[in-house]
Amino acid sequence: MTMEKNDMMERYIYEVIRRVPKKQREEIRLELEELISDMMEQEEAGMEAVLTKLGNPRDFAQKYSGRHNYLIGPEYYGDYCWVMKVFLLSTLAFHMISVIFQAVFSPGLLLEMSFYVKTVFTDALISLIGGFGMLTLLFAVFEHYNVRVQITKEKNWSVEQLKTWTPSKLPPVPNKKARISRGDCIVGIVFSLMFGLLLIFAPEWFTGVNIGGKEWKLVSPFNHEAWNVILPILVIDLAVELANEIMKLLAGRYCKKVMISEILSGVTVIILSVILLKVLPFWNPNFVRELEEAFEMQITSQQDLLLYWNDGLISNIFLVGIVIITVAEIAVTVYRTCRYGNEKE
Amino acid sequence: MSEKKEIMENLLLELRRGTLILSVLSQLHLPKYGYALVQSLEEKGVGIETNTLYPLLRRLEKQGLLVSEWETGGSKPRKYYRRTEAGDEVYEKLKEQWKGISQNMEKLLEENEKLQKGADDNGKK
Numbered sequence: 001m002t003m004e005k006n007d008m009m010e011r012y013i014y015e016v017i018r019r020v021p022k023k024q025r026e027e028i029r030l031e032l033e034e035l036i037s038d039m040m041e042q043e044e045a046g047m048e049a050v051l052t053k054l055g056n057p058r059d060f061a062q063k064y065s066g067r068h069n070y071l072i073g074p075e076y077y078g079d080y081c082w083v084m085k086v087f088l089l090s091t092l093a094f095h096m097i098s099v100i101f102q103a104v105f106s107p108g109l110l111l112e113m114s115f116y117v118k119t120v121f122t123d124a125l126i127s128l129i130g131g132f133g134m135l136t137l138l139f140a141v142f143e144h145y146n147v148r149v150q151i152t153k154e155k156n157w158s159v160e161q162l163k164t165w166t167p168s169k170l171p172p173v174p175n176k177k178a179r180i181s182r183g184d185c186i187v188g189i190v191f192s193l194m195f196g197l198l199l200i201f202a203p204e205w206f207t208g209v210n211i212g213g214k215e216w217k218l219v220s221p222f223n224h225e226a227w228n229v230i231l232p233i234l235v236i237d238l239a240v241e242l243a244n245e246i247m248k249l250l251a252g253r254y255c256k257k258v259m260i261s262e263i264l265s266g267v268t269v270i271i272l273s274v275i276l277l278k279v280l281p282f283w284n285p286n287f288v289r290e291l292e293e294a295f296e297m298q299i300t301s302q303q304d305l306l307l308y309w310n311d312g313l314i315s316n317i318f319l320v321g322i323v324i325i326t327v328a329e330i331a332v333t334v335y336r337t338c339r340y341g342n343e344k345e
Numbered sequence: 346m347s348e349k350k351e352i353m354e355n356l357l358l359e360l361r362r363g364t365l366i367l368s369v370l371s372q373l374h375l376p377k378y379g380y381a382l383v384q385s386l387e388e389k390g391v392g393i394e395t396n397t398l399y400p401l402l403r404r405l406e407k408q409g410l411l412v413s414e415w416e417t418g419g420s421k422p423r424k425y426y427r428r429t430e431a432g433d434e435v436y437e438k439l440k441e442q443w444k445g446i447s448q449n450m451e452k453l454l455e456e457n458e459k460l461q462k463g464a465d466d467n468g469k470k
Contacts, residue, residue, distance in 0.1 A: 024403075030415075030422060030424070031379065031399060031424055032399075033421075034378070034379065034380070034421060034422065034423055034424065035379055035380055035395060035399065037421065038378075038379075038380035039380065039395070042380065042384065053395070054395060054396050055394070055396050059396065060396040060400075063396060063397060063399075063400040063401075064399070064400045064403065
C-alpha cells in the first residue's frame, strides 16, 4: 500500500469513528482496517473503488451507532404535547400574576419602559423557552428509559405468543382503583419541577414578603442565614418526590415497584421534614418582631397564632400535617397494591 | 418511471432486510470473520452491503446472539464472530418461522399464477 492509499483509508476510518461513541472507536477502527484490507486483497480493487463500495462514511457511522433519529417517539409524543400545553400556559399564567403583583406593589414601574421590555416580555420569553427545554429534556429521558423497560419486559416469550393474537388474550383492564392517573402524575411532576426551579432561581418568592410601608422592608418567615442548608434539603426532597412520580407514571398502575418507591419516598420526605423543621433553624426567629415593626402594631392577643411563633408550634403543625398526608399516601398505596396489585397485567 | 424504480428499490430493500438476520445467523455456527461472511453469503446469492453487515454483527453481539473474538495469530488481526447458545435458540426458532412463511408464500404465489393462467386462457378463447 502506498502512503497515499493509507492516507485515504485513514481519512475514511476517521470520518466513521469520529461519529460513533468513544469507547467503541478503537475496535471499530480495527474492524474497518481489517475489512478494507480484506476487500482490497480479495477483490483486487484499488483503495478508491473499495471505499466507494463502502459508501458515505456518515451513513456507515449512523448504522454503527444504531440510535434512532428522534428525541421523543410516537409513544410519548401525545403526552409530550399535552403536558407542554399545560406547562406553558401555567408558566405564562404564573408570570402574568407575578407581573401584576409587581405592578400593584410598585406602580411606579408602569412608567418605566424597561418594565415592559424586560419584566413583561423578555422574562416571559425566557421562562417559556426554559420550560420548553426542561420538558423536552424530561421526555427525552422518558423515551430513553422506556426503551429499556420494554426490553426487560420481553423475558418470557415464545414465537407463538408474539405472532398469534386473539381477543381472548386481551389482558384484564386493571381495576379502576388499581390505575394510577397519568394526569395526576404529570401534574405532580410539573409542579415539583416548577417549585424546584423557583426555589433555585427565584428564592425571593419564598424568602421574602415585601410589605409596602413608608419604606421597603423584607420580612421573611424563613431563616435567611440557614438558607444555604435549607435549600439543598428542599431540593433533595423535591427530587425524591419527582422520582416517585416518574416511577408511578411509568408503571401506570399500583404494583410492588410503585409501593416500594412510595414508601421510600414517603420515609425520606418525613425524615427530611424532621431535619428541616426540628433540627435546623428553619424559621426566622425575628419574624414576628420584623412583622410588627413593618406594620407598626403589636401581636399580643392570646388567640393570635403568631404569638407562639418561636415555641415550635408552627413547626409541629407543619410536621403533623406532612406526616399525616405522607402516611395516608403510603397507606393508600400499600392497600391498593395488596388489594389489586397482583392482578395480571 | 424513476418513481416506480424508487418504490421498487425500497420494496426490495425491505424484503431483504427481513431475511438479513436469519441469513447472517445461519452462517455463524462456526466462527467467521466479517469479510469471509460477506463472501460466503454472496457465493450463495445473498448479497449484503458491508456497511450494513458490520454494524449488524455488533448489534447482534450486543443482544447476546453472537460472540466475537480477535485472533492475532495470522498476518493481521481478525475479528471472528460465532453464535452463542442464545443465538442458536433464536436461530432455530426463526428458521421454523421462516419455513412456514416461505411455504405459505409459495402457495400463495402459485395459486395466483394458476388463476392468472386460467384467466389468460379464457381470454384467448
